[in-house]
Amino acid sequence: MPSPTRLTSPSRGEEPAALATGIIGGPVGRFAAIGRRGWTYAAAMLSALASVLVALGVLQKNHCVREGWGSPGALWHACYSDLPVGSGGPKGGTPWSSGGAGNTQPVLTAILDWIVKQLTPGGSALGTQQVYFAIGTVIIALLIALTTIATASMLRSTPWLAAHVALSPVLITAALVSFDVLGVALATVGMALWARRHPAAAGVCLGAAVMARTNPLVLLGAITLIALRDGTRGPLARCLTGAAAAIVVCFGVAYAWGGDPLAPYRGWWHQAAGYGSPGYLLTAAHHPLPATSLSIIAVLGWVVAFLLGVYLTGRPVERTQLAPLALTMLVIVLLTGKSMSVQSCLWVLPLMALAALRWREHLLWAGAEIVYFVMTWMYIAGPSNTAKALPAAAYSFFLLIRLIAYVGIAWASWETSQDLERDPATPADR
Structure with a gap:
């Protein structure tokens, strides 16, 4: 050994x-x-430890758990979460009823929000929010555990690298902000199934992930480029067919339910620059770009990401691996998008593990992410107390540091992934 x-x-x-x-x-x-003891032991241990990080996340949001998620208190205490917002309004109906999440969220995220709402008993506004948040927390903890297990299953000889998912400090601040981790879990399971040569099932999971958030399209694109390079067109066709089928089924369910699954995407086109995006730097400087221009830039970001992916997979000098390729493409899409929420960090964790990123780089990135998390709420809460508010210039500074940190982990992934080739403990089929 x-x-x-x-x-x-x-x-x-x-x-x-x-x-x-x-x-x-x-x-x-x-x-x-x-x-x-095998990779399953590491996966089980890390999944259990991940629940501790989620519990710390609940502690970090203790003020809101006790007092409620109303503004500006939730902002000044950096404990805001989209989850309790979903508890408002009458029960029943559909995810696309008046005020339902289906009008602003992709299909599967909207359905999950609706299900949790049906499970939440009535009562006072605060009590309803607390129960909804508690149920959401359990679901998120389970989804993080699933993401950890799926990541470890792709790292059977090096499963402790999945700690990049389970033990990342950003779980404390970002995991409980929304149900983003649903898409992360589905996408990671899809990658694991692809790695274990189950292309149709992988496609179904990745297609479902797209119906929770659009970011998994980047993973599908990276898998497509790698498969075309390797000549595995048959498995790729089954994967893409499975993804298309999952998307069609989700849209069909939404339409059969009387909903409009395209509403969130139409709303996105007309959306102004959101917090965290480079475009918001101009907004903070009182020179905002039109929504249409931002939409075009975001679309061009996807084009650039895929063109770079084509170049990187076509290099004869070096055999490009999936993890650094997907991470680089994802970072480009995030940095050119119309918004980059505080929970965007969750999407890169499995790819950081698969790329064997060093913990030094991970912690530097996580530090920038957590500082930005706090500064964001101080900036948003500004109108309620200008004396305590974070100035726009300071917010822009921390936003830039965060963007640089994302470029840094993408760059580092290409260097550290080479350890997988040089390390004698790395399996040949990885």
Whole structure:
């Protein structure tokens, strides 16, 4: 058996991991039998530890849990969440009823919001919000566990790399802001099924993920480019067919339910620059771009991402791997989008794990992400108390630092992914 490395045993090869293991006994021992219990043991342990991060997220939002999610208190305490907003309005109806999430959210996210709403008993406004948030928290914890397990299943000889999903500090701040993790989980399961050579099922999961958020289209694009390069057109056709079928079924369910599944996308076209996007820098400087111009830039961002993907997969010098390719394409799409919410960070976690990013780079990125998280709420809450507000110039500074951090992890993924080729503990079929 090869000696432990940072891929098989991060606490032996990375100082941040070694320091973190101090609370549970320290780094793995010199004569430890690495990998004897299999990847499922690591997946189970990491899934359990991820629930601790979610619990810390509840603690971080303690003020809102006790007092409610109303403004400006939820903003000043940085505990705002979209989840309790879904508890408002009458029960019953459909996700596309008046005020339903289907008017602003993709199909599966809207349906999940509606289901949780039906499970939430009536009562006072605060009590209803608290129960809705509690149910949503349990669902999110389970989805993060599923994402962790799916990631570890793609890293069977190096499963502890899935800690990039389960133990990322950004889970504390961002995981409970919305149901974004539904799309993350479905997309990660789809990638895992593709890696285990189940293309049709992979396509179904990735198509369903697109019906929760649009970001998984980037993963489908990266998989397509890699498959075309490798000549695996048969499996690719089954994957794309499965994805198309899932999307058609979701749209069909929405239309049969009397909804309009295209409403969120039409609304997006007319949307102004949102928090976190480079376009918002001009808004903060009182020179906002028209919504149509921002939409065109966002579409061009997708085009640039795919053209770069074509170039990177076509290089004869080096065999491009899926994780750094998908991460780079995703970062381009995020940075050229009309908004980049505080929970956007959740989408990159599985790809960081698959690219074997070092914890040093992860923690630097997470630090920028968490600082930006706090500053965002201080800036948004500004109108309620200008004396305490974060100035627009300061917010723009932290926004730029965050954007640079995303470029940094995309760049680092190309360097660190080379460890998978050089490391003797990495399986050949990875």
